[in-house]
Amino acid sequence: MAAAAHDAGHQTSLGVDNRKLLMWIFLASECLFFGTLISTYLIFKGQSLVGPFPGDILDIPLTSTSTFVLLMSSVTMVLAVYGAQHGRLGLMRGMLVATILLGTTFLGFQVYEFRHFGHVGLNLGTNQFGATFFLMTGFHGVHVGVGVLYLTSLLLGSMRRSGLGKERALWVDTAGLYWHFVDVVWIVIFTIVYLIPE
Template sequence: MGFWIYLMSDCIIFGTLFATYAVLGYGYGGGPSPADLFSPGFVFVETAFLLFSSITFGMGMLRADKGDVDGLLKWLGITAVFGVLFIAMEIYEFNHLVHIGAGPDRSAFLSSFFLLVGTHGLHVTFGLVWLGTLAAQIKWKGGLSEANTRRLGTLSMFWHFLDLIWIGVFSFVYLVRLV
């Protein structure tokens, strides 16, 4: 029950961040617009990494249902690789934007962009730490015990939730503004 309350509070947080972006997202302040800053190909690859991580997590869950710890850990490892690639691309994008003078202090649009996308990135980073910790627990402490299986299911909900939020970010922040 506690995790569902947490997930609903995250929905409120992201809803607020989306609303903030909706209000401030056209406040360019004489600065660059999304069409000036974002590369559709780059964002597509970044999105693909996160969506593939959701697929690989699902494959891991199928292995867990069969009691295959080694298969589960392999798929969780692949999920982690996709998650790290996603975060690396996001860090690169943020660094690039700041380097060209399009940091969060440049305009209302960029402030709300960095806040929304950065908050999502922090959640993915937290999810990667959780994934690594849980994989270590499964490998070295208890295998697919009842507690670890429950934790795995909870992490699965969190990971898929992040993918759902990213689809909103991808659509609302990147696609709509590039068209």
């Protein structure tokens, strides 16, 4: 009984679950965070006096692939939420594993890109492009990393006997909100950094 009551969440005057509302408020604050980073990037866009310049080193085919990987991770994540909401634990676990793997693959692409940029002489202190690029994409990568850990903890929790069940679908739903937000931020970054010419 106590566990069921815990799963049901707390009653709020708004009639919505407070945990979910908290996640939305957090994501709203994250909009400001990434808005600042993107603004800074745009202000210094094209202002670097020494290379390497974006046009010289950005690998659009490679990043398009990693973007596709992250987009597909959003599909697997929403299917994990679907599985949790419909009591299909096998589907939920499978899709959580897929999302974790896709998120890790995205991080692998980012590490490769950062190492490559380092080898051609671009780092945080090289020029305005390096400073703003690494800061913005680096913080996004950290968010993906946190998301991978978040989903892993949910997956491990679901493996426990009293772990995630249909009643606790909200946990997966809330994690899904975070993951999709990280995806939409990348949609914006990909367009601004990689697709729009200098």
